[in-house]
Amino acid sequence: MQLHxxxxxxxxxxxxxxxxxxxxxxxxxxxxxxxxNLFFKKLKSQISGFVSAKRSPRVSFETMCFPRNKGGLGVLxxxxxxxxxxxxxxxxxxxxxxxxxxxxFWHHRSLQSSIVLPLLVDHLLRHxxxxxxxxxxxxxxxxxxxxxxxxxxALTQSSDGVFSLFFTAxxxxxxxxxxxxxxxxxxxxxxxxxxxxxxxxxxxxxxxAQLPCSLAYKFDSTKGRLQPKLPAEISxxxxxxxxxxxxxxxxxxxxxxxxxxxxxxxxSSFTSVTHSLVDISPFLVTVSLVDHPGVRLRLTSRRYRRLxxxxxxxxxxxxxxxxxxxxxxxxxxxxxxxxxxWYRLLHNKLPCRSNLYWTSKICHICTTxxxxxxxxxxxxxxxxxVWSSLWVSQFDQPFSTYSLRCALFLxxxxxxRPTAIQEPSIFFGSILLAVWRNHWSSIFDQRPFTxxxxxxxTNQLLxxxxxxxxxxxxxxxxxxxxxILPCSSSRRRSHTYTGDLSFN
Numbered sequence: 001m002q003l004h005x006x007x008x009x010x011x012x013x014x015x016x017x018x019x020x021x022x023x024x025x026x027x028x029x030x031x032x033x034x035x036x037n038l039f040f041k042k043l044k045s046q047i048s049g050f051v052s053a054k055r056s057p058r059v060s061f062e063t064m065c066f067p068r069n070k071g072g073l074g075v076l077x078x079x080x081x082x083x084x085x086x087x088x089x090x091x092x093x094x095x096x097x098x099x100x101x102x103x104x105f106w107h108h109r110s111l112q113s114s115i116v117l118p119l120l121v122d123h124l125l126r127h128x129x130x131x132x133x134x135x136x137x138x139x140x141x142x143x144x145x146x147x148x149x150x151x152x153x154a155l156t157q158s159s160d161g162v163f164s165l166f167f168t169a170x171x172x173x174x175x176x177x178x179x180x181x182x183x184x185x186x187x188x189x190x191x192x193x194x195x196x197x198x199x200x201x202x203x204x205x206x207x208x209a210q211l212p213c214s215l216a217y218k219f220d221s222t223k224g225r226l227q228p229k230l231p232a233e234i235s236x237x238x239x240x241x242x243x244x245x246x247x248x249x250x251x252x253x254x255x256x257x258x259x260x261x262x263x264x265x266x267x268s269s270f271t272s273v274t275h276s277l278v279d280i281s282p283f284l285v286t287v288s289l290v291d292h293p294g295v296r297l298r299l300t301s302r303r304y305r306r307l308x309x310x311x312x313x314x315x316x317x318x319x320x321x322x323x324x325x326x327x328x329x330x331x332x333x334x335x336x337x338x339x340x341x342w343y344r345l346l347h348n349k350l351p352c353r354s355n356l357y358w359t360s361k362i363c364h365i366c367t368t369x370x371x372x373x374x375x376x377x378x379x380x381x382x383x384x385x386v387w388s389s390l391w392v393s394q395f396d397q398p399f400s401t402y403s404l405r406c407a408l409f410l411x412x413x414x415x416x417r418p419t420a421i422q423e424p425s426i427f428f429g430s431i432l433l434a435v436w437r438n439h440w441s442s443i444f445d446q447r448p449f450t451x452x453x454x455x456x457x458t459n460q461l462l463x464x465x466x467x468x469x470x471x472x473x474x475x476x477x478x479x480x481x482x483x484i485l486p487c488s489s490s491r492r493r494s495h496t497y498t499g500d501l502s503f504n
Contacts, residue, residue, distance in 0.1 A: 009336075018047065034161070084169075089117065093124075097279070124144070149193055150189075150194075196256065197253075199253065201252075202247060215241050216229060334425060337433055345373060345409075394420050
């Protein structure tokens, strides 16, 4: 990182270098090794410092890892990426369950072409199956990947083992099992804590949560569904089991929807399970680790990272913009400096006095009691005069602070004049950059912030943007030499490009 930290790059450029050049050197190591959490903590601090590049206040690491269409920067989270790299082992392990030593599971292409995968399956079966168990295998060893309470202790005691990495990769995925349909045999293999909904008013005891569901419920073969056991049928842990059933009967404890469906008749409205084998596939289909029946949708690393990303930020101050608005911000033909300023404005990360550790929060230009991010760029009277003076040359709508805030914070631009040359995004980005530069010039160079100087800087930026636009379209921004053509002088004057790019 030290090699690239001194380069003058935008935030987007630093993220590109970070993902493609810097972090790519770690992926092979994280694929085969388990590292402590302290390593990830230090790495996150290094990533945050590199992307922020001495910018203060910093954007949070959580925001950096959000996709760009959600307001983030698209930084690869090393912890999530490590789990994504283990998909090459997880997907073959979870594609099916072995019922016997001669089942089709062992003839899968990925198992036959690998030396490691059969050893991993054998190691997992040896710790998952009861001692002295015989074929056919009635247990689905994949249940250990979905439910932490069903994981063998020998595989979870070591935090740096290979199966700990596999379990973490599955735990990162969202477990939304409300629509899952399982058969009664699968439901009886689960623990009471796995089929109960957490409630603060009725917390489940740890000893009770570790009990298997088969102690409290049984399968009624005549009706094809589960039913609670009678008190006389409960012989193991009778006190805890009867107490659990009492809480459920009094509606003090809720059960998971997928477990409740096992009490319904098979002819109910939902699609019932026709076989009687213990099968964890419905849960794995929900977390996208197993394909839907008849649908082949491979879980790639990119899709895995998208699934692990939270739907919204934990911060209540996160900007409320749609995905289309965020993508539009990244697609605007702006200078990198203008885009960085605009992005930091939306996230309330501008270095104004209210966000920094200044002894005084008073604006040094207009002596307003508090310099907020809005005041920093637009509400200061001298800066607001810049916006109002240039507004009339671009838009038909009369200037108002409300329209300006809608344009900057909601990306809702007013209708442009027919004579307007620049796009609204370039117009706003140029003014933001001019105000930014003149503001810091008044602090570091001790030049007074004036409206006229800022307007002049904005016009220069707009002129340069127009020249770049003409060059990109294959049009020379330099006026052509006056040629003597067989036409009237008045017509020649009307078609001669003067090169005047003023926006006053």
